[in-house]
Amino acid sequence: MKSVLENVLKAESKKNEIDYGIISEIVELNVQYDGSESAEKRRRQSIIKQILENHISNGAET
């Protein structure tokens, strides 16, 4: 069974015209690196920024 989170995230991504994959990737990244220390946060944010940049470079629709 698909979780409620997946269903809601998909619906909201569609509504905001954004690729579900990128949202899911960002959430999973937070699950994987859930530290609250500033260094870990900065590391995570830097990875997320890279994901966003790649998304734009690949010419994907936002």
Place this chain on the structure above:
Amino acid sequence: MSMVFVELKLTNWIPYSGDQNLKFNSAHDVMNMSMIRGQNKGGKSAIIRAIKWVLYGDTGDVSEYQRPLELLNRDAKNNGDFKYSVCFILYNEGKRVEITRTMSVPGGVSIAKDTDFNEELSIKEDKNYIFGDELEGYIKKILPRDISDFFLFDGEMLQQYKGLATSTTAAKKLKIQIEKVIKTPYIKAARDDMNAIKRDLLKAVKDRTDDKQIDLLLTRLEELSIKEEECSNSLERLETDVRTEEEAIKKIESNLRNHEEMIEITKELETVKKRVTHTEHNVQNAKDIMKTQSSNAWTYLASTLIGSRRSDLERKGNELSKFIDENRTNDVLNNLYKESIGHCNLCHGKLTPEQKAHIESKLQEYSTENTSDAEIQLKDIRKLLNKISNTDDLEMLRKQPASYYSNIEQLHEYNIEIENLNKQAKSSEQKDIIDLMQQKVNCENEKKQLDESIERIFNELNGPEGIRKAKKDVDLLYSKLQKDKPIYDRNQSLLELCTKVERTLSETLENLIYQVREEIEEYANEMYSKMTVESSLTSLKINEGFGLDVLDANNEKITTSSAGNQIVAMSLLYGLKKATGLNGPLLIDTPFARVDLEHRQSMLNSYAEMTDQIILLVHSGEINEGGDLEKSIAQNIGARYNIKKESDTNSRLIRI
């Protein structure tokens, strides 16, 4: 999540000396139930402790089973064998995973201390070993500690699920765990990340714009982003502080439990001391009453001596009273005539001179005498008569000392009791208890202040007039103005993408909790109707704290019995697992601690349907060996073990 527990191998683990193992039945089978039966303190809970320890490095206990020498079997220790380990084999997403944690001391140590032990963790996935830093991360990936309570728990904990509506620390902890299962903290963290990335981008985009209106909006957005980040960081810090206080309170409570006997004595002392205060009050009351009664008794005694004088006074009083009444009537008539100013008081017609003369002559017939002297005399006589008592206070005075002396006697007994209790109580231990209690009060006060700060900042951030709402409005305005304008640089594209991601995450958060609650309620009701024995029109309604209220046919909240609470708790657990996709085994220690026989049957039948694999750690009082209850689920039991307690230091797992 797809997981199956396969086997647990124990070596010198708490009550289990030497090597012993438990093979759970495989899931996806009709016989998906394993039952391990043992007496209390025989080693049932050591099994759940073993699984927690092998996965997370501690047993989850607060004040016991933490030090290596508490976990090492005592027989092994006495034989000089200082090595203990737990190996847990499971299937996760189709892969065989073997996790082993071992504690041992270097060779040559004859008397081991806690500090001598070295810990080793090894994980093998199929044929590959996991190494170094990836070990802990691997466990976190397959079964995060925060959600392990949804797989492994004891029957007593089920009561916490029912109490989720309350604000107890345990219920709060459970609510946090539920939120972790549905991943809201991670979505919140992702939203904060987007805010931080966006803040940097706003600055860069603002530097490139020459549109004043856009520049103003970007400046405002930047300010709001900074405020949002500050509030969010403050909330995080405060929540960490609250958790620290909660842990401290938990530890203090656990320490206080070690002084249970002394606490009982202290409580008893407090009770007796309260009784002393009450009895002292009674003694004082008896004294006061006796004083009043002595005075009354004297009056009564004097009254009996002046009996003849009393009748004289009463006669004189009656005469004076009659005299005053008559003269007062004349006064009234005269005043009435004066006030009428020549008119009739009844028909208001004007009086003729003849009528006036007639009335005046009649009034003169009643001579009006001054009554003031008579009034003073009457007052004195009444005072005197009041002093003469008719009640026999002498008799009451004779009875009162009995009550006084019984209270004095009681007081004496209480003082002896206090003396005895004080002898039992060790003053040093009492001081420890008082210190601990004071520490607890301090922590609770600290926590209260932190909670208030959290609420204030939360509203500042998320309230109807809060920072996030303001930011959303400015964001929308910016998007509107920016629409149709060309995107001139990469940062602007990134900013637009960030805003979309941030909005998606925020709206997901708003809707997720609502939808999860709806689904949990639906599934919980499904299980509840299966578990309730009596045909009932009751249903479950989920509340803000993820707790379930039981409603009657008129949708009125009702209270439930212990068995009812357990059923509600299991229904909630089922609802949670189904709604969040948490498939996997369910291991319950003492599942029917507070459940009557009739409900045990219905719950047992439902357990088999609840999950793919169920492991029950029961004591014989819960499910009798060979009894009807066991027979009724025999077709579901794939593995059956008895824990045989051979001595205080050794138990054996016997497969039957």
